[in-house]
Amino acid sequence: MSQEFTFTVSDPAGMHARPAGLLVGKAQQYESTIIIKRGDKSVDAKRIFGVMGLGVQQGDEVTVKVQGDDEAKAAAEFEQFLKENL
Template identity: 35%
Template sequence: MVEKKFTIESSQGLHARPASVLVNHVTNFEGDVMVHYNGQSINLKSIMGIMGLAISQGAEIKVTAEGEKEEEIMESLEDVLKEQELVKN
């Protein structure tokens, strides 16, 4: 299992549009990708679960990936977070 912490920089937080991009991205991978925030752990393949977390600007989240290509998943997920301007480079 690999894990990484991110601070959400977007003034709108993790809102619907980038959340759907993230969900669509990780759906292509085998394995488990989880977002941990405010004492909750949600599968990143669940748009409703992610939206339910109501992750706002300045929030620190932890993402974990477990599976055959977990390193690749985490690297590509970080790229998507940057492309969606949720985190800084």
């Protein structure tokens, strides 16, 4: 089973280097695989170049899929992180 949620980016600068770095650091705290999808592109949230390569701008909606042993905790905390930082 997996957890999935959508999130709309509200940061005026989108997902630029600083928040992307924080996001990757947060994702690396979990055993679960965390995938971020924008449009038809999906990337591993634990890879900075993948995250930045999505080119997420303010107002873009991303889908986050979390799968693994700690997925419930990871999904809840990761969603809260996004709300506070993006």
